[in-house]
Amino acid sequence: MxxxxxxxxxxxxxxxxxxxxxxxxxxxxxxxxxxxxxxxxxxxxxxxxxxxxxxxxxxxxxxxxxxxxxxxxxxxxxxxxxxxxxxxxxxxxxxxxxxxxxxxxxxxxxxxxxxxxxxxxxxxxxxxxxxxxxxxxxxxxxxxxxxxxxxxxxxxxxxxxxxxxxxxxxxxxxxxxxxxxxxxxxxxxxxxxxxxxxxxxxxxxxxxxxxxxxxxxxxxxxxxxxxxxxxxxxxxxxxxxxxxxxxxxxxxxxxxxxxxxxxxxxxxxxPYPANHFTHTTVDAGRAFRERGVTPEQVASVVVGVAGATARTIGEPIEVKRAPETGYQAQFSGPFAFAAGLLGGGGLGTGLDDYTDALAQDAGRRALMAKVAVVADAECDAIYPFQFPAVVTLTTTAGDVLVEKVLTNRGGPARPLxxxxxxxxxxxxxxxxxxxxxxxxxxxxxxxxxxxxxxxxxxxxxxxxxxx
CATH class of the missing domain: 1.10.4100.10 (2-methylcitrate dehydratase PrpD)
Structure with missing residues (x-):
């Protein structure tokens, strides 16, 4: 044989x-x-x-x-x-x-x-x-x-x-x-x-x-x-x-x-120049932006992802909320949400959206400070065939908004x-x-x-x- x-x-x-x-x-x-x-x-x-x-x-x-x-x-x-x-x-x-x-x-x-x-x-x-x-x-x-x-x-x-x-x-x-x-x-x-x-x-x-x-x-x-x-x-x-x-x-x-x-x-x-685990969080941020949400309206954000994903893009959370370099930002769930909400180049975010200057930008850091990254059971059930995200945003007016992105853009379900x-x-x-x-x-x-x-x-x- x-x-x-x-x-x-x-x-x-x-x-x-x-x-x-x-x-x-x-x-x-x-x-x-x-x-x-x-x-x-x-x-x-x-x-x-x-x-x-x-x-x-x-x-x-x-x-x-x-x-x-x-x-x-x-x-x-x-x-x-x-x-x-x-x-x-x-x-x-x-x-x-x-x-x-x-x-x-x-x-x-x-x-x-x-x-x-x-x-x-x-x-x-x-x-x-x-x-x-x-x-x-x-x-x-x-x-x-x-x-x-x-x-x-x-x-x-x-x-x-x-x-x-x-x-x-x-x-x-x-x-x-x-x-x-x-x-x-x-x-x-x-x-x-x-x-x-x-x-x-x-x-x-x-x-x-x-x-x-x-x-x-x-x-x-x-x-x-x-x-x-x-x-x-x-x-x-x-x-x-x-x-x-x-x-x-x-x-x-x-x-x-x-x-x-x-x-x-x-x-x-x-589609985005960052760790693949962050991509659905970028998509969720883009979806909130399309719904008219602005950074000033954000009171808090909970990014729910698979537990294995959370360890890479959400731990330690203090570091992920304050990346020092564009390279560190590529592995940050809070930065991914901010990049999607604020919008960028390329296909939604591009290379110029992951720079040292933007990683250290005071406005982005203020937004990232409001973002938590947690393990989510629905995402765990899908991972690792996709890297899904369930993102819950609470506005300063008290409204609770949810965006679920359960498939990755660029794959067979959402091809480029x-x-x-x-x-x-x-x-x-x-x-x-x-x-x-x-x-x-x-x-x-x-x-x-x-x-x-x-x-x-x-x-x-x-x-x-x-x-």
Whole structure:
């Protein structure tokens, strides 16, 4: 009987040879545009400048494009740089209930490998589709329905970078012509990610998808040079699932419907540049604004969310009510409510609505001081298939108003249209790409399946972007 890695390898090679469903391919093209927009936008961050400078210091052959560099770098370093950029703003897509951000590693890995070898657009679309599917299925193998959470997260592990490295390796292997089973076998020794920074600070999380993409490309290249991995790398006694999940995994999540039931189109796009747990609270704030509620009329607000969500966006409440930086504001329930009520750019709130200045703004802090974040039973029953919010607002006149937002915008229940994704892309590249270059990237992504290679897609991004 085939091992899990061998079954994934058969799925990968079959999909690379015979193609993927049209809705899957269309979704991949949307995700490529989304990721590239995020890569441009992330150049505003000092950590991005540090990552790009690090890549330049490595030298090596000019093989692939790192967004924001005028000279090409090695494929592995391009994957690293673009993976860091794609994940740094917490604006990249999310799969639920595994709570993975798969595109931020798989897309950079596949684009770097594709550019290195001159792959066609159709080849890279198929590779990305397969890589995303592998990442999601490995993530879901660690999702415990009884627990209602990912076992990866219970162990302090960042499943995004761990399974993202594995998906990146499969995607890159298809483009390099390497054996995907061996690529999985190598990458299992390279995948990692610890999520403690979400609790107590640090910018290391921004590196995770870059390291995952780099690992995937490197593994595929090493397989091409003769390195091999164990076929039982996933379920073996000393394999991936034992090492990460202590043997507590669900193999049917890897194999059931493999090749027929695709997860890719159901991955949630992020409409707002903040932790995904905060998005329905932003929506509730926007709904109150549309009802005519002003900040001056707010006496108190109770944001009800799933208990697991409350720990991230509501604790400690004193910190969440007074974030010092825009990055901290991205993880604050009180700030999310204020951002929605006050309104912003992009698709409701944009990158310019999460700045250090706004985090410290006296008016916003006065509003945030009125917001409590609590666990809500109705939300607990839905989480983690959605990140719902039930928000109760009491006005200074004594009126009690309620807004329930039980599904996330950007997911299958409330999908973003192509026009909305274009708006997000334009917002992300504004001030860094001129209109002609932005249109060129958008058109190239929308028609990627028919492209001879990825040159037209990536060449407008080979320029220096100021912070």
């Amino acid at each position: 085939s091992t899990l890695a061998e079954q994934l390898g058969d799925f990968a090679t079959e999909s690379a040879k015979n193609g993927v469903p049209d809705d899957v391919a269309a979704s991949v093209q949307q995700r490529v545009l989304d990721v590239l927009g995020l890569c441009v936008a992330a150049h505003r961050l000092p950590t991005s400048a540090a990552a790009v400078a690090h890549v330049l210091d490595q030298g090596g052959h000019q093989q692939a494009t790192a967004v924001g560099l005028t000279t090409k770098v090695t494929a592995a370093q391009a994957a690293f740089a673009n993976g860091v950029l794609a994940h740094s703003l917490d604006y990249d897509d999310t799969h639920l209930p595994s709570v993975l951000h798969p595109s931020a590693s798989v897309v950079p890995a596949a684009l770097a490998a594709a550019e290195h070898v001159g792959a066609t657009g159709e080849q890279v679309v198929r590779a990305i589709a397969v890589g995303l599917e592998v990442a999601v299925r490995l993530g879901m193998a660690g999702y415990d329905e009884q627990l209602g959470n990912s076992v990866f997260f219970e162990h302090g592990q960042h499943a995004t970078s761990i399974t993202g490295a594995m998906g990146s390796a499969v995607a890159a292997s298809l483009l390099y012509g390497s054996d995907p089973v061996h690529a999985l076998g190598l990458t299992a020794s390279m995948a990692s990610g610890v999520i403690e920074a979400n609790r107590t600070g640090g910018t290391v999380k921004r590196l995770h998808c870059g390291l995952a993409a780099q690992a995937g490309v490197t593994a595929a290249q090493l397989v091409g040079r003769g390195f091999t991995g164990p076929p039982t790398v996933l379920e073996g006694r000393f394999g991936f699932f034992e090492a990460w999940l202590h043997g507590q995994f669900f193999p049917t999540a890897v194999t059931d419907g493999l090749g027929t039931a695709w997860s890719v189109p159901g991955i949630f796009f992020k 249209s192509d026009d909305e994704l274009t708006t997000k892309f334009r917002d992300n590249v504004a001030g860094r790409l001129d209109d002609a270059a932005a249109d060129a990237v958008r058109r190239a992504a929308a028609d990627l399946r028919h492209a001879a290679d990825v040159t037209t897609l990536l060449s407008p991004l080979s320029k220096e972007f100021r912070a």
